[in-house]
Amino acid sequence: MVAVLNSLSVPSQAEFHEAISTRSDRWFSACLKITRNQDLAQDAVQDALLSAWNKRHQFDHTARLDTWIHRIAINAALQLLRRNRPGIFEALEFDIEDHSETPHDSLADTELENSLSQALQHLSEFERVCFVLKHLEQWRLKEIADELNTNTGAVKQAIFRAVRKLRARMTSLQGEAS
């Protein structure tokens, strides 16, 4: 029994490889939606894997290993984004669109080809990150607010604006397509 519990307690090297083989596309994709930058998304996954490996003794099996790494990767992506563009999540509690071009935008454009990803580019950084964390990553509003050092009211407003803009954008894209 003890042996079974021990074997359950710490994920093995093979389990990490299995997770990378089956789920790394999802980790990368999620990080890419957060950062809009392929290099940062790759680094986030790399950092997350090493961090998860170093902390694997803390893995408590309440979630699957790949889900646990996914969450660490999202945090790593947010950290890298914050480090690369300080102040990115500050003072964005009003209705603006982010028209600023980053050096990696053209690369990101080729990566984010589907219509949602196109529409996401018309949100501010704050709106995009809040929406991605809520809608795609299914974080609670409180978790998002804590992670971004803001309050739930600001997160709610950002999500409302994001949903409004996305609906308008998607309707327009669908109109053009038909």
Next chain:
Amino acid sequence: MNDDTLTLYYYNDGLSDRERRDVEAALHSDLVLAARYAELKRQLEQWTRPDKEVAPPHMVERWHDSIDKAASREHVRRETPRHSFSFMSFAWGAAVTAALVIGIGIGVYFSGDDSITTLPGNTVAATDTPRNGVIPAAFTRGLQVHLRDTQRDISSLPVETAEDRTMLVLQIIQQNRIFERAAEHNDAQSLARVLRAFEPILLRLAADDIAPEDAEALREQLAFELKVMLTKLERDTSNSTHST
């Protein structure tokens, strides 16, 4: 009732129990509102389709590789108990391995391949059209600045406080990766390998569970390797300038 409230209802987050009950009652009694909610729900659900983005295969390989390396480093650490002799501690093992890897890398990079030279001056050709094996002078200068900055940061690195050290080292790693990629873009694969060899040591230095004495040992080793690399880089640049 506006769409913002319906959005929170859809996410099942941000509404009190009473507010949720109010929304449910309104949806049952108001057909127009129910139709609006159905449309909102349809659109929101449409945005959760699987993604198209696929991780580049070379990155997936690198992620596999990083787990193997981390496991192998731990294996070395387990087999060399810290109390036996400080020189055989993991940190020293990592430092010595790193010294060998970087040292060999620097040696190969600077002496083994004559085709790799630095273009002097600010010529457009040098910066805009890097040819295979020829490193633009602007890149070399940028790399020198990066290495000097790293040398300075490493020398003043707080070894006692893990949090400060981690933040600073992660920033160095980020910069190092940028130059590693730039080296790859300039077809300077040997140089990219040398820069890549710094990363495992830096990651070890960034770990929050490293003992202060081990952090100090790694820091000294890194400072030494950076000094060697800078000296050789400067000498190489100087030679290229004089020979032209």
